[in-house]
Amino acid sequence: MAIVAPAVADDGLGDYRDRFEPLPHLPPIPADNSLSPEKVELGNMLFFEPRISSSGVISCATCHNPALGWSDRIPRATGHDGQIGERNTPTVLNSGFLESQFWDGREPDLEGQALGPIEADVEMAMDLEQALERLDGFDIYQQRFAEAYPDDEEPINADNLAHALASFQRTLNTPDSPFDRYLRGDQDALTEQEKDGMVAFVDNGCIACHRGPNLSDSQFHRIQVPGSTDVGRFDVTGEESDRHKFRTPTLRNVAVTYPYMNNGATETLEEAVAIMGQEMLGQDFEEATIDDITAFLHTLTGEMPDFEVPALP
């Protein structure tokens, strides 16, 4: 039996809406890391756990700060001993929807991503074995790892640490943004200007790379934003064709994850839209177009995910 939709005035933009996808509540779950409540809860603890940094004061949540759109709102990440990294911190929100991780895509998935910042000298600067030893020193972690990985004889290991962190991160999604409500049929969820912005976003070709539920194709594109000398994916592959290529970032929650670009040198969304027009599309957008697209991008801010700050041992 067909469900009859209530009669609403159609805004005539169905062809545009069809180019987009609303964000599901969960991203794809990999076959080798089923999403269990035990792993998510353990991952939640580990995400906030500063003892897995060498200083004992930096956790994943330090740079991926839930108060700041799960990012840090500074140009480039500040890590161990106040060192400043090379790139802007990506938000972890909806990162499970990305098919490659880090600005240079050097890891394919969250399991691969999770341990990198723990070991990186300019981030948490921690020896992985020592991190695991510290966790092993707490009864509660022995218990929680055993519950999350009941088949493992020695459940506190690097793979399980990465799997638990990845599992928690897969729960940090922001469905039900105004744009999602619009795509699902609430034609009043967007203002006229926001709809104009959606149209401009499609007609100008932004959607070529910023597509799919997370507004990212997870592919690599050449871009050299003002002030950046970063060679991007070239550092990963050594291929000349990858020089200055970066993975397309998500646009979900982009209004609350400033500043922008790989070097974090772009403060405002308006500037970011203008730069992307110039660098990627060879266009100088009119101010009105920039304003419209910016208004549209604001509709991609969803409900922040529920989580608890854990009581750590």
Next chain:
Amino acid sequence: MAIVAPAVADDGLGDYRDRFEPLPHLPPIPADNSLSPEKVELGNMLFFEPRISSSGVISCATCHNPALGWSDRIPRATGHDGQIGERNTPTVLNSGFLESQFWDGREPDLEGQALGPIEADVEMAMDLEQALERLDGFDIYQQRFAEAYPDDEEPINADNLAHALASFQRTLNTPDSPFDRYLRGDQDALTEQEKDGMVAFVDNGCIACHRGPNLSDSQFHRIQVPGSTDVGRFDVTGEESDRHKFRTPTLRNVAVTYPYMNNGATETLEEAVAIMGQEMLGQDFEEATIDDITAFLHTLTGEMPDFEVPALP
């Protein structure tokens, strides 16, 4: 009409119980800083706000981490550029019940305390005027300060920043610990060993300084723990009689606010009890006494306060 209590077997320790006070749900509120929901909510935002540090990455919650008993679980605080301070971070839990703030009591109340760590070179290393300018740059702070301080023409100022932070901190209390339930009449809330610990705590004189609802007299006592050369309150007053004096720390939640002492050099509660026996009471406690007192101290861990990680602008 008298309320008749249910008949319960009395454990015969009423004289001991009378020496203690359960923790109220709120500490005293100063006449010049009434506790309003607007101030508390603003203070909650500011407590998690890293933009009031010069690096933009350190907030009050960095060292007073809600995941770690609102402290940091390292010996001495790590602040700006990885600098390590001189003293162990006190928990903010129940700090509104203390009548002097900081290890050396250099401020009488939370209003006086709040701005110190923002300006301290080894903590947030921030110029206060610049902190206020940064806050002024966000519409939401202009709005929230105006709502919290409706009579002020320029509500974003240092006093109001301090008052809001103090207001939030006064809500971070942990009533209803097992010991509070015991004091309120639930004679089964403590085990026999925990009761033995309470008795030992009183009979050995720990209660002389660790008294009142927060288990602190807020007074200054001479102590030089192993490894410490810190002159304590002498730095504040310049009085020889204050050399090596420190304000009595609270024992509320002491089991989850390790490590201990002004220099954070004491890892375990058992060691801390033994050291206090030697240094303050001139006694070498028996191992059984140490175990009993430690068991009692564990009953001072209350329910962690409700709070929200704010969505910052």
